[in-house]
Amino acid sequence: MNRIAQVHDFSGKGMGLAAPQIDLDHAIAVVRSALRDSADESIVLINPRITFVSSETDEKHEGCLSFFDVRGLVPRPLQITVESQTLSGETRVECYEHGLARLIAHEIDHLDGLLYNSRMRPGVAPIPVAEYRGTGRAWAY
Template identity: 35%
Template sequence: MTSEVFVEKKKLEQPPLEIHTLGDRVLRMPAKRVSRVDSEVRQVVRQMLQTMYSADGIGLAAPQVAIHKQIIVIDCEPDEPANQPLVLINPTIKQFEGEVCVFQEGCLSIPGVYLDVKRPEAIAVAYKDEYGRPQTLTARGLLARAIQHEIDHLNGVMFVDRVENKLALNQELGKHGFSAQAVKSVS
């Protein structure tokens, strides 16, 4: 079944939503659960996908565009037209699996900053799809990391909050014009 939320994977001159950046209070507000998945939610998902593709991202959480709902879109293969993006509404990680791996992460809300973050290599996640149907997924590698990164956004946590190398963190943030004061360490 083809979803009505999927959009053409292309950059728009004027993406429909604005991505907020580190230091903006909206990024620190926890998102609310979606009570009913309806056409309004699907419209938000469409706009989030268009905004994510326009910014060359592989994931976007609703709080990054100042929408305080538990909605995430992910596409680890944005250059692959046949690969459909993943829509996760009210996602909950049920289980962490495998090794804890260190991998470089970036974020559309902190452009240009890439730093090492430790996360479990595999997860099991429960969520609702764009039609409100309950789903479960076991994800590994980049997809597992992207889901964990975006779920953090739903809780007001950003990847820089998990960076252990504070010297590298401060240097990278400063180099790209961000304040280290905006980081809220969780490690």
């Protein structure tokens, strides 16, 4: 956690970071988002495992610190349940919905070696950030 805090303070770009993105061989992801009631509180996922995925999905543009100059239209479930461990080693089960479910799923994908472009529909290409900004389409639920 100290290494992640040193590398990325979430004050500018990015709402999440997975340990493999900074060359740490651990199954840890951190999400810090204004989509949460307390944007100052980070969601720390240690050894996370998605145990439930809703059949209801939506498709929104996502960005990534791994290649932040483009945005991709990615289908994701509107609700997921995640089992993970706390820093003290206890098992925790949490349900996430809408944008937070999207962010959590995105970071867990990193732990599985996936980038969002692998989730995009065939034939759909990422678009430049400048083009995305022109869409005026923020995530809305």
